[in-house]
Amino acid sequence: MKHLLAIQSHVVHGYVGNKAATFPLQCLGWEVDALNTVHFSNNTGYGTVKGTKASAQEILDVYEGLKLAGLSYEFLLTGYVPGEEGVEAVGKVGEDLKTNNPSLIWLLDPVLGDAGRMYVSEKTIPVYQDILKSGKVTLVTPNQFEAELLTGIKITDRETLKQALTAFHTTYKTPYVAISSLSFSDNDNILYSAGSTLDKDGSTSTYIYEFNKINSYFTGTGDIFAALLSDRFYTYHTLKPVPDPLSVAVGEVLGVVQQILKITDESARKSGIKRGEIGNAESMKQCELRIIECKDIFGDATVPYKAQTI
Amino acid sequence: MKHLLAIQSHVVHGYVGNKAATFPLQCLGWEVDALNTVHFSNNTGYGTVKGTKASAQEILDVYEGLKLAGLSYEFLLTGYVPGEEGVEAVGKVGEDLKTNNPSLIWLLDPVLGDAGRMYVSEKTIPVYQDILKSGKVTLVTPNQFEAELLTGIKITDRETLKQALTAFHTTYKTPYVAISSLSFSDNDNILYSAGSTLDKDGSTSTYIYEFNKINSYFTGTGDIFAALLSDRFYTYHTLKPVPDPLSVAVGEVLGVVQQILKITDESARKSGIKRGEIGNAESMKQCELRIIECKDIFGDATVPYKAQTI
Numbered sequence: 245m246k247h248l249l250a251i252q253s254h255v256v257h258g259y260v261g262n263k264a265a266t267f268p269l270q271c272l273g274w275e276v277d278a279l280n281t282v283h284f285s286n287n288t289g290y291g292t293v294k295g296t297k298a299s300a301q302e303i304l305d306v307y308e309g310l311k312l313a314g315l316s317y318e319f320l321l322t323g324y325v326p327g328e329e330g331v332e333a334v335g336k337v338g339e340d341l342k343t344n345n346p347s348l349i350w351l352l353d354p355v356l357g358d359a360g361r362m363y364v365s366e367k368t369i370p371v372y373q374d375i376l377k378s379g380k381v382t383l384v385t386p387n388q389f390e391a392e393l394l395t396g397i398k399i400t401d402r403e404t405l406k407q408a409l410t411a412f413h414t415t416y417k418t419p420y421v422a423i424s425s426l427s428f429s430d431n432d433n434i435l436y437s438a439g440s441t442l443d444k445d446g447s448t449s450t451y452i453y454e455f456n457k458i459n460s461y462f463t464g465t466g467d468i469f470a471a472l473l474s475d476r477f478y479t480y481h482t483l484k485p486v487p488d489p490l491s492v493a494v495g496e497v498l499g500v501v502q503q504i505l506k507i508t509d510e511s512a513r514k515s516g517i518k519r520g521e522i523g524n525a526e527s528m529k530q531c532e533l534r535i536i537e538c539k540d541i542f543g544d545a546t547v548p549y550k551a552q553t554i
Numbered sequence: 555m556k557h558l559l560a561i562q563s564h565v566v567h568g569y570v571g572n573k574a575a576t577f578p579l580q581c582l583g584w585e586v587d588a589l590n591t592v593h594f595s596n597n598t599g600y601g602t603v604k605g606t607k608a609s610a611q612e613i614l615d616v617y618e619g620l621k622l623a624g625l626s627y628e629f630l631l632t633g634y635v636p637g638e639e640g641v642e643a644v645g646k647v648g649e650d651l652k653t654n655n656p657s658l659i660w661l662l663d664p665v666l667g668d669a670g671r672m673y674v675s676e677k678t679i680p681v682y683q684d685i686l687k688s689g690k691v692t693l694v695t696p697n698q699f700e701a702e703l704l705t706g707i708k709i710t711d712r713e714t715l716k717q718a719l720t721a722f723h724t725t726y727k728t729p730y731v732a733i734s735s736l737s738f739s740d741n742d743n744i745l746y747s748a749g750s751t752l753d754k755d756g757s758t759s760t761y762i763y764e765f766n767k768i769n770s771y772f773t774g775t776g777d778i779f780a781a782l783l784s785d786r787f788y789t790y791h792t793l794k795p796v797p798d799p800l801s802v803a804v805g806e807v808l809g810v811v812q813q814i815l816k817i818t819d820e821s822a823r824k825s826g827i828k829r830g831e832i833g834n835a836e837s838m839k840q841c842e843l844r845i846i847e848c849k850d851i852f853g854d855a856t857v858p859y860k861a862q863t864i
Contacts, residue, residue: 245846245847254564254588256559256588256589256616256619256620257587257620257625266576266577267576267577270849271581271849275846278564278566278573280564280566280593283593283612283616284616284619285619285620285623286619286620292619292623293619294616294618294619294622295615295619296608296615296616298593298606302593302605305605306566306595306604306605307595308595308604309566309595309596309602309604309605310567310595310596312595312600313567313595313596313602313603313835313839314836314839315567315596525623525624526624529623529624536555536580539580539581
């Protein structure tokens, strides 16, 4: 069995954080240990939400329990943590796991915000930067806005994209970087994904993928991207190694994520919703990712997107 | 889609409570909203455990969040809740859901203890009795010890079994009762399951199933039984109605649970563990139910156990 520890949010209803990651990874044969950083009724886009946040000490305590039980992991997936002390705690967990098992793969999804708006305190930015500087993170998956916040480089075209991706390799020594979706002002109907690998000789391979935008708002897209990428990256990095595991993995994951979004969008439209709108609970409910309906496609590799080197 | 709210424990590692219930129900096509009553590193059988318990107020708050988001359910599954105030809170949630939707099916698994030992305070017994007396519970799934605690009838043979099961109909007006496993002193190698239905004319149909004991200790058996029974009972009660949905459902669920236990036991033995032993973390880890490996058998109906009327 493949053992993965996932540290991110739990929502009772809907699909973000661990709720988005767990079922697909289980379907792909992973034993998923889900350490929840919040316990919320639903994602915050509904306009109303109730629940509790785990303190940094609670996160560390539960991790201590896992150590006492003698558990070990091949993969660590970390995502949304509310507040800088919690992020520090998750950093300690990652550092400890990696120290005890240098072959552990750590995918860090630095959840800070999206589309120019921060979800969390600005104080978390330097904490994520310190974690990245530790050199323990294998693969980082910021979105466009988060990549800008962490590198200080505004991404407006392929050139600045390349600079930002490369900064993760040079400033933070993170060998693999992936961005699930980004846009330039060139075309409103086109989105891009991007990846970058620090090669063994110190050079970098940077690539971009292009796809059509679906005109709606979905939550959890970054979370399902990171979850599926955990599986595919592990496959092509460790189980069936290929020269650049990230570029193959991102191409396949994009194919699956685009199918999930298409199924979700069609299903939402059938229920009478034109598009998801933040703060409108009914539209958010209808735009929840159709994770359950998609159970047979998580492993699909039939429509991989092709990487273009930049 | 079928919408189920599950209120029980969460463990980061392993399969009890919601961690045992969620994946199988999702595989069977349910949208599972998982409201967690505890957030523990692992089940308590390991000898060490770390984590937090949700207060009664936290349970009610999260439920309030679900109401604000306008969510509704066809099925409510409630299991382990630590402490009588939490049980009272879950009772309020069930009563509110049932009042708003009289066709809601509520499966209540009254988790009190097992094999003569209580897990929770004795003060929870009258709270469960009050919930049952409300008449809102559709199906109750105590184990042998819990059925004895709730009815005051010691179950030693078929006659006392029948008395205890019938007491749930007469004292509490609960129409359906099921016990996943029980034993008499007649034969150490044989276990039984039992069910009872309060018929429309006020009479009761009580039945027993016999199967061979696997000589090991597994946690989460009652939880996977209750989860699969939620699916099967809903199928035969609501989707494809049959005259006594419970007896068909229990027969099928037993067939699946026995397969899961067999696969788990064989896998544990291959890892060098002779049997699960409470307090021995290594043996408990190896005896965790093989939920992920069993993903294709949850819906199996090929080896149903046959009910014998008693």
